[in-house]
Amino acid sequence: MLEVSGVATGYLGENVISGIDFTVGGGEVVAIIGSNGAGKTTLFRAVCGLLRPTAGTVRFEGEPIHGWPTHRISRAGLAFVPAERHLFAYMSVKENLALGAYPRRPRPVDLDLVVELFPRLGERFAQRAGTMSGGEQQMLAVGRALMSRPRLLMLDEPTTGLAPNLADAAYRALATLRQSGLTLLVAEQQVPLVLRLADRGYVLENGRIQMEGSAKELEQDPDVRRAYLGVT
């Protein structure tokens, strides 16, 4: 579904990631793990067109999308939920969700699905997005992304700023999405959480992919255990 090969990009003419190769198959859940500053966000921004790759190709469902503007990539069915969420703070929950479906009108079935996944949002339809708690904003960001009926959902550290119980809840919601057959690509520092959800994963360090494997392989790898699972 997504094939990234040889991608490099960065800021102010300096590459911070380079030679990135990875794939995401239809129906898979893939994790990108890496510590602070490894380049996870940079990589995701390059995939969804917010940053232009300086080298390499990105194919989504066979189509080369590198060089496309973000809105076109989004309309093609690739949704991205950034760690900062980028909600429309002065609009209501409902308006945020409705805009998720842009340029189409929001479909009632999709709204129902989002409310089923996050009942909290249903109770807060009229509330302004900017006045919601961090956890609620995260739900809204995911809900808004789902309104476009994406075929691939990319999430950058969906647990940012969430208390442990809320982080667990966020991952339970992602597990539900996975069960419905949605393809997911998740960047995460909370490695135990994401490896419980993912089929496969890649380890990103200093802007390069250092390791790849099934979730089980990564969980048992001594280096990963030492660096990310707090096992000595």
Added chain:
Amino acid sequence: MLLDGTALGLQFGLLGVGLTLVYGLGGILNLAYGQMAVMGAMVVTLTMRAGLPAGWAVAVGLLTVGALGLLLDATIMRPVYRQQGEHRVLLSLLLTLGVGIVIDGLLMWRYPIGSLGLDIGGAAVEIFGVRMRTGTLLASVISVTTGGLMLAFLRMSTLGKAIRSVIQDEEGSRLVGINPAAVRRLIFILSGILAGLVAVTRSMTSPVGVNAGIDFTILALIVAVVGGLGSISGAFVAGILLGMVSTVSAFYIGQYITTIVLLAAAAATILLRPTGLLGRNT
């Protein structure tokens, strides 16, 4: 006087909305705004002189300023959009100031004594037992209708919400599939038309001269600041309020001092309530 104040205020409101919409695009201040308004008025004058009926002339005038907005967006705003933060604000100030001066120069060179006076002002009509000049009445009706339509469009329609989403969070808007470039274009066209419309309605009560550009810009700036730069409903409310203030002050103190009163109101807003009358809200 209260009615006159409201009538003026409605026009101030529209003027402020046009400026504040563009400001929403990451702090772009269009200092050529007033000159765009005057240019609209001048096109109306010339078209009428060429023999077109007033209604058609106004349509031509508004389309012309809309097109001018489009032109600005496609040309000198290009480098502005590539900048972020302060650089975007500063570059927009400098470039639009230049455009304003050029328009001013052209108009004053070609039509040194030109002015638009849509003469419907004379006869008085009576509504609800209040005497009102026809020009004032018509200007108010047009302003209320336009303001209502604008607010409804921005709050209720999908396209209107897309416009507000770009103002609130451009990156978020791109992520949901909105093309910010298209929205910017639309905003510049709308803003131009609003500016032109206000110049036309103003000319229904008193003539709008070729050199009125800078006055329109200052007024729009004051209204937008008092309404909370970037806030659309705020600009409208601020416009109505300042229209009243302006009418009262012009009556009791004098026209010249009125500008200073309005500037003071804007300064006070920044000091006391920097988010504007209604607080931040788009």
